[in-house]
Amino acid sequence: MTEKDEDRAAPEEAAAGETPPPTAGDTVAIRHELAGRFDKIEGQLSDFHRRSAHRESLIDRLHEENQRLRGGIGRAVLEPVVADLIRLYDQLNREAHRLGTGGQADPLLWSFAEDVAQILDRCGYEVFSAEPGDPFLRERHRPLAVVPCDDESRHNTVAEVVADGFTERDTGRVRRPLHARFHQYSPVTVPDQVPDRDGSPDSPGTGPPPGQAHSQ
Amino acid sequence: MATYGIDLGTTYSCIAYVDETGRPVVLKSAVGEDTTPSVVYFESPANVVVGRQAKDSALLAPHLVVELIKRQMGQDVHYAFHGQDHTPESISALILRELARAAQEQTGEQIRDVVITVPAYFGVLEREATRKAGQIAGLNVLDVIAEPVAAALNYETLGHDGGARHIFIYDLGGGTFDTTVIRIEGDNVQVVCTDGNHHLGGADWDSAIISFLLDGFTERHPQLDPASDEQFMQDLATSAEQLKKQLSATQTRRYNVRFDGRVVPLEMTREQLEELTSELLERTMEITERTIATAREKGVEHFDDVLLVGGMTITPAIARALKERFGLEARLQDPHLAVAKGAALFALMQKVKEGMGGAAEGGPSDGTGDGTAGSTTQEVADQLGISEEQVRSIARKRVATVVPRAFGLKVVDSKDPAFAADPSRARHYIVHLLTANTPLPADTGPETFRTVKDDQREVSLEVWEQAGSVASEELEHNTHIGEGVLSELPPRPAGAPFQVVFHMTETGLLKVHGQEADSGREVRFDIQIGGLDEAEVQRATSAVARYEVNG
Numbered sequence: 001m002t003e004k005d006e007d008r009a010a011p012e013e014a015a016a017g018e019t020p021p022p023t024a025g026d027t028v029a030i031r032h033e034l035a036g037r038f039d040k041i042e043g044q045l046s047d048f049h050r051r052s053a054h055r056e057s058l059i060d061r062l063h064e065e066n067q068r069l070r071g072g073i074g075r076a077v078l079e080p081v082v083a084d085l086i087r088l089y090d091q092l093n094r095e096a097h098r099l100g101t102g103g104q105a106d107p108l109l110w111s112f113a114e115d116v117a118q119i120l121d122r123c124g125y126e127v128f129s130a131e132p133g134d135p136f137l138r139e140r141h142r143p144l145a146v147v148p149c150d151d152e153s154r155h156n157t158v159a160e161v162v163a164d165g166f167t168e169r170d171t172g173r174v175r176r177p178l179h180a181r182f183h184q185y186s187p188v189t190v191p192d193q194v195p196d197r198d199g200s201p202d203s204p205g206t207g208p209p210p211g212q213a214h215s216q
Numbered sequence: 217m218a219t220y221g222i223d224l225g226t227t228y229s230c231i232a233y234v235d236e237t238g239r240p241v242v243l244k245s246a247v248g249e250d251t252t253p254s255v256v257y258f259e260s261p262a263n264v265v266v267g268r269q270a271k272d273s274a275l276l277a278p279h280l281v282v283e284l285i286k287r288q289m290g291q292d293v294h295y296a297f298h299g300q301d302h303t304p305e306s307i308s309a310l311i312l313r314e315l316a317r318a319a320q321e322q323t324g325e326q327i328r329d330v331v332i333t334v335p336a337y338f339g340v341l342e343r344e345a346t347r348k349a350g351q352i353a354g355l356n357v358l359d360v361i362a363e364p365v366a367a368a369l370n371y372e373t374l375g376h377d378g379g380a381r382h383i384f385i386y387d388l389g390g391g392t393f394d395t396t397v398i399r400i401e402g403d404n405v406q407v408v409c410t411d412g413n414h415h416l417g418g419a420d421w422d423s424a425i426i427s428f429l430l431d432g433f434t435e436r437h438p439q440l441d442p443a444s445d446e447q448f449m450q451d452l453a454t455s456a457e458q459l460k461k462q463l464s465a466t467q468t469r470r471y472n473v474r475f476d477g478r479v480v481p482l483e484m485t486r487e488q489l490e491e492l493t494s495e496l497l498e499r500t501m502e503i504t505e506r507t508i509a510t511a512r513e514k515g516v517e518h519f520d521d522v523l524l525v526g527g528m529t530i531t532p533a534i535a536r537a538l539k540e541r542f543g544l545e546a547r548l549q550d551p552h553l554a555v556a557k558g559a560a561l562f563a564l565m566q567k568v569k570e571g572m573g574g575a576a577e578g579g580p581s582d583g584t585g586d587g588t589a590g591s592t593t594q595e596v597a598d599q600l601g602i603s604e605e606q607v608r609s610i611a612r613k614r615v616a617t618v619v620p621r622a623f624g625l626k627v628v629d630s631k632d633p634a635f636a637a638d639p640s641r642a643r644h645y646i647v648h649l650l651t652a653n654t655p656l657p658a659d660t661g662p663e664t665f666r667t668v669k670d671d672q673r674e675v676s677l678e679v680w681e682q683a684g685s686v687a688s689e690e691l692e693h694n695t696h697i698g699e700g701v702l703s704e705l706p707p708r709p710a711g712a713p714f715q716v717v718f719h720m721t722e723t724g725l726l727k728v729h730g731q732e733a734d735s736g737r738e739v740r741f742d743i744q745i746g747g748l749d750e751a752e753v754q755r756a757t758s759a760v761a762r763y764e765v766n767g
Contacts, residue, residue, distance in 0.1 A: 058236050083458070087451065091474055094447075098477060136276060138257075138265060143275040144446040156276055162447045173248060179447060182276055 078123055085123075086176055089116040090163045125166045125175055134158045140165055142177040146184035155185035219329045219358065219567040221366065221559025222315055224308060224346065226286040227390050229254045230556040231315040233323070234564045240370065240557035243319040246767030250553060252318070256282045256310050258297035266314035267767040282307050287414075289349075290341035290697075305345050305748055306756040309352035313765045316355065330355045331563035333555050336362040336396045336410035339621040339681045340726050341697040348748055352756045358566040363387065364396035365405055365615055366558030367525045371549065381520040382408070382511070384544060386504065388534065389526035391417040393500055395507040397516060405615045406655055409510040411503050416496065418460075418528035424492045425456035425484070432482045433473040442475040463489050464530045490533045497533055501541055508542060514653070522546040525554050568593070568611045618655055619720060622687040623697065624648040626678040628668060639668040645689040646680045649718050652687060662715035664733055670710050674703040677716065679726075702730045 022030070096109035117127050128140070136143070136156045147159040158180045165178030221240070223230040228251040232242045245252040247268050257270035258280045265273065274281040280297060288304040295302045316327040334346050343360050350357035364385040380401040387394040394412035398405055429452055433442060442448045455471060462469050463486045473480045490497075522544040524534065529551050538544040550557065597604045624647045628639050635642035649660040667675060680694040688694070705714060713733035720726050731738050748756065 054236075061236070080458075087455070090447075090451070095474075095477065138259075138269040138273050142272045144450060146275060171248075177272060179450065181446075184276065 075124065082120065082123055082125060082175070085116055085120050086125075086166060089113055089120065089127075092116060093164070120166065121169075124169045126169050127164050127166055128178065129164045130158045130161050130178055130180060132158050132160065136182055140174055140177055141182075142179050143182045144179050145181045147181050148186045149183040150185070150187065151183075152185045152187070154183040157183050159183045218323065218325060219331070219560070219563035220316075220319065220327055221556050221561070221563045222312060222330050222332045222350075223363070223366070223553075223556035223559060224286065224311065224332050224334075224349075225251075225254055225389070226284055226392060227254055228252065229311055229315055230553060231319045231327075232553065232556040232560040233319070234560050240560040242553050242556055243322050246314070246318045246321075252311070252315060252767060254283070254286065254311050256285070256307050258282075261298040261300070262762070262764055264310050264763045264765045265767065266311055266765060269767070285311075290339070290345040300759055302759075303748065303756065305349045305753075306352055306760055308346070308349035309756070309760045310763065310765055312350055312353035312355060313760065313763075314767045316353065317765060318767055328356050329358050329563060329567055331359050331361055331366075331559045331566060332357060333363045333366050333559045334360050335392075335394060335412075336364050336407055337394070337412065337620060338362075339695075339697070340623060340720075341681060341695065343620075344726075345748075348753055351753055352760050354757065354761060358563055358570065361559060361562050361615065362396070362407055362410075363555045364394065364410070364525070365398060365407060366556075366562060367523060367554040368398055368400070368405065368558065369561045369615070370554040370558035371521070371523055371547070382516045382518070384507075384511075384519040384522045385525055386500070386522065386529065386534070386538065386546065387412075387525040388500060388528040389417050390419055390528070391415070393417060393503065395503055397507060397511040397519070399516070404613075407618050408514055408516055409507060409618075409653055410620075411507045411510065413499065413503060416499060418526070420496050421460055421493050421528060421531070422453065422456045424496070425459055425489065426452050428484065428488075428492055429456065429471065429473055429482060433475060433478075433480045436480045437475075437478050440476055440478065442473075445475065448475055459484060460489070461530070464532060486532075493533075497537055500534070501537055504538070504542065519544060523554075524548045525551050527552050562615060565610050565613055565615075568607055618653045619650045619658060620652065621682040622648040622651045623679060623681040623718075623726075624650070625663075625665070625716070626680055626691070626696075627665065630666075630668075644691060646691065646694045647689070648682070648687055650720065652682060656720055658720050660716075660718040662717050662731070662733075664713050664715050667705070667708065667710055667712045667714070671707040672710065672712070673705050673707065674701055675705065675714065676701055677728075677730075679728075698726075700728060706732065 092109055092113035093105075096105040096113055099106040099109060120127070130141070133154070134157060136158070141158070144162055149155070149159075160181045161178060162181060163179040166175040167173065168175050218233045220231055220233045223232075230242060230251045232240050235241045242250050244250060245267055249268070252267040253271045255267065255270040255274070257265040257273045257277065259265050259273075259277075270281060271283070274283065282295065285304050285307045289308065291304060293304065295307070312330075312332070316330075320327050330350060332346055332350050334343055338346070346360050347357050364387060367385055367387070368383050380399055383398050383400060385394075385396045385398065387396070392412065392414045393416045394410065396410045397408040399408050400406075426449075430443060434440065452473075459469055459471060463484065466486070468483060468485045470481060470483050473482055522538060524546050528534075529546075529548060535546040535548065538546050593604050593607050597607045626644055627647050628635065629643040629645060630639075632642035647663075649663055650658055665675075677700050678696060679698040679700070680691070681697045682688070682693070683695045684693050686693075702714065702716070705712070714730060715733050716728065716730045718726065718728050729738065
C-alpha cells in the first residue's frame with residue numbers, strides 16, 4: 001500500500017468504525033440470503049444450459065436439413081422442366097410407334113425420343129417399362145383402362161403399355177407410374193364400355209358407392 | 217411432446233406439426249407429396265393401401281376402393297370388404313392411420329395427440345363421427361376445429377389489440393367452395409356465419425380448359441375422336457391443370473394438341489381463361505355476396521382481413537373480383553396447406569392447456585400450477601425455444617365457434633286430434649332448442665316437456681338436427697342424430713312435467729341432462745350421438761388395428 005493509499009484509507013476505517021459489528025443473527029440472515037441468491041443463479045444457469053443445449057441440437061438439425069435441401073434444390077428447380085420432358089418423350093414415343101411399320105417404331109422419331117430419355121437420365125430419372133402379361137404393381141403401374149379377357153390367369157396383367165414410367169435414380173421413388181391397359185377376367189358377360197373414374201356415385205370404378213351400402 | 221394437426225379432406229388430406237423452431241411444418245406423404253389422396257384400397261383381408269396408389273388401383277378393383285368418404289361422415293352406412301364390416305368412421309380412421317404412419321417415419325416419434333379439421337358446416341353428428349374416426353385410428357383427438365378457423369390461426373390473426381376484428385375466408389379447393397366469417401376479439405375466435413357450394417371447385421376450372429383444348433382440336437379435325445383415347449385425355453387433364461397454374465403467373469401460353477398424327481397449335485390467354493370460367497367465378501361471388509349479407513345481419517359491417525384458402529385461389533381473377541365487387545383486399549399465403557398448419561398450431565394450444573390445467577384458464581399468475589403443469593410449460597418452452605411466459609400466452613388463446621345447425625328434440629303434437637286415442641299416431645315434429653349460429657358454449661336452459669302416459673317411468677328422447685339451410689320443425693327437414701333414455705321418473709299421471717337441459721361446449725360437443733320439474737331432482741340420462749356406440753367404436757378400433765396400412 002502506498003502513502004497515498006494510506007491517506008485515502010483513513011476516512012474509510014473511521015467510517016467502518018462507526019458501524020456496529022454484525023451480530024450472529026445478521027450473519028445467519030446474510031448467509032440465507034446469499035444461499036437463496038446462489039440457488040436462483042444456479043437455477044437460471046441450469047435453465048440457460050438446458051436452452052443452450054436445445055439450441056445446439058436445433059442448429060445441428062437445421063444445418064443437416066440445409067445440406068439436404070441444397071442437394072435437392074436443383075431437382076425442385078428442374079421439376080416443371082422434367083414434367084414437360086416426360087410429356088415430350090411420351091408423345092415422340094407414341095408417334096414413333098404410330099408411324100412405324102412391321103411392328104417396328106419409326107427410327108427417326110424413336111431416336112428423338114431416346115435423346116429425351118437421355119436428357120431425363122442426366123436429370124436423375126430412369127425410364128422403365130413392362131411387358132404384356134406382367135402382373136399389376138400398384139406402386140409402379142397406373143391402369144388407364146381394362147381389356148376384358150376370358151382367361152383367368154391373365155386377370156390384372158398388363159395388356160398393353162401406353163406410356164413408360166420413370167423413377168428417381170437416387171431414391172428409387174416412382175416419379176411417374178407406367179400407364180397401361182390391363183386384362184380383366186370376365187367369365188359371364190364382357191362389357192364393352194370402360195368404367196370411368198370421375199367419382200360420381202352411380203358410376204362403376206369409384207369403389208362402393210353410397211347406393212351399394214346398406215343402412216343398419 | 218409434439219402435437220399434430222390433420223386436415224382430413226374430401227379428396228386430399230394433410231398432416232402438420234409445430235417443429236422445434238415454433239413454426240408449423242407439413243409432413244410429406246409416403247410418396248413424398250405434401251398431401252395424400254383420401255382414397256382407401258382394401259387390397260387383401262390384412263392389407264390396406266391409402267393415397268395415390270389406392271387411387272390408381274380404383275380402375276382394377278373398384279369394389280375394393282373407397283373415395284369421397286367424407287361426404288358420408290356421420291351417416292349410418294356400412295360397407296363390407298373381405299367380409300369385414302366398415303363405416304365412414306372406420307374408413308376415415310384408415311386414412312388417419314396412414315397419415316400418422318408416414319408422419320412417424322419422418323419425425324421418428326409416435327403420433328398420438330392430434331386435432332382434426334372439419335368443414336364449418338359440419339353438424340354435431342359429423343363432428344362426433346370425425347372424433348370417433350380419430351379414436352378408432354388409435355389417436356388421442358384433442359379436439360376438432362373448423363377448417364376456416366384453422367386457416368385463420370395459421371395467418372397469425374390472433375392476439376391483436378384494439379377491439380374486435382372480422383375476417384372473411386374465401387376457400388376454393390379442388391371440389392368444394394366455402395365462405396366463412398369469423399370474429400376475433402383478443403385471443404377469442406368465433407365463427408359468425410358460413411355458406412358454400414360443396415360441388416364447386418378447381419376441378420370445374422380444369423374441365424373448362426379441357427373442353428377449350430378439345431374443341432380447338434376437333435373443330436380442325438372433326439373426323440377424329442380424341443376424347444375416346446384414355447391416354448390422350450389423361451395428358452390433357454394434366455396439361456389443363458398446368459396451364460391453369462401457368463396462366464396465374466403469365467398472360468399467354470401456347471399448347472400443341474397432338475392426336476393421331478395431327479397437330480393443332482392453340483394459344484390461351486389469361487383473359488380467355490377468365491372468360492371461359494366467368495360463370496364459375498360468378499357462382500362463388502353470389503355466395504360471397506350472400507355471406508356478406510348474413511354477416512351484416514349479425515352486425516358485421518366491414519372485414520379487417522380477407523384470406524384466400526385452397527389451391528384454386530392463386531388465380532388472380534378471384535382477388536380482383538373480390539376487390540371490384542365488394543372492395544375486399546384479399547391476402548394469399550400458403551393456400552394449400554394453411555388448414556393443416558393452423559390445426560397443428562391449435563393442437564399445440566390445446567396440449568399446452570391440457571398440460572397446464574387450471575393455470576391456462578386464469579389460474580395462478582405464475583402459471584406453474586401443480587408439478588405436472590409446471591414441467592409441461594417448461595417442456596413446451598424448451599421445445600419451442602420460447603419463454604414460459606409466451607407458452608402461457610398461447611394457453612390463454614381461446615377458439616370457440618357457433619352452433620353449426622339448429623337442433624332439438626322430436627315431440628308429439630298434443631293438439632293433434634289423433635293424440636287422445638293414441639299419442640304414437642299423432643303428428644311428430646321437432647322443437648329446436650338451440651338455433652344455428654348461436655355462439656358457443658351455449659346452454660338451452662331447462663326446457664319443460666310432459667309425459668304422455670300414466671305412470672310413465674322413462675322417456676325416450678330423440679335428438680334431431682336441422683338438415684337444410686333453414687330451420688324447420690318438419691321431420692323431413694331434420695336429421696336424427698342421436699337418442700337417449702330419461703329413466704327413473706317417479707310414477708305420475710300422464711302430463712307430468714320433466715325438464716331437459718342441453719349444453720354444447722365451445723368446440724361443439726353436446727352434453728345433456730334431465731331433471732324432474734317439481735323437485736329438480738336429477739334424472740338419469742344416457743345419450744348416444746352418432747351411429748357408433750362405445751362398444752362399436754372398440755370393435756372398429758380392434759378391426760382397424762389389425763390391418764397393415766401403407767401408402
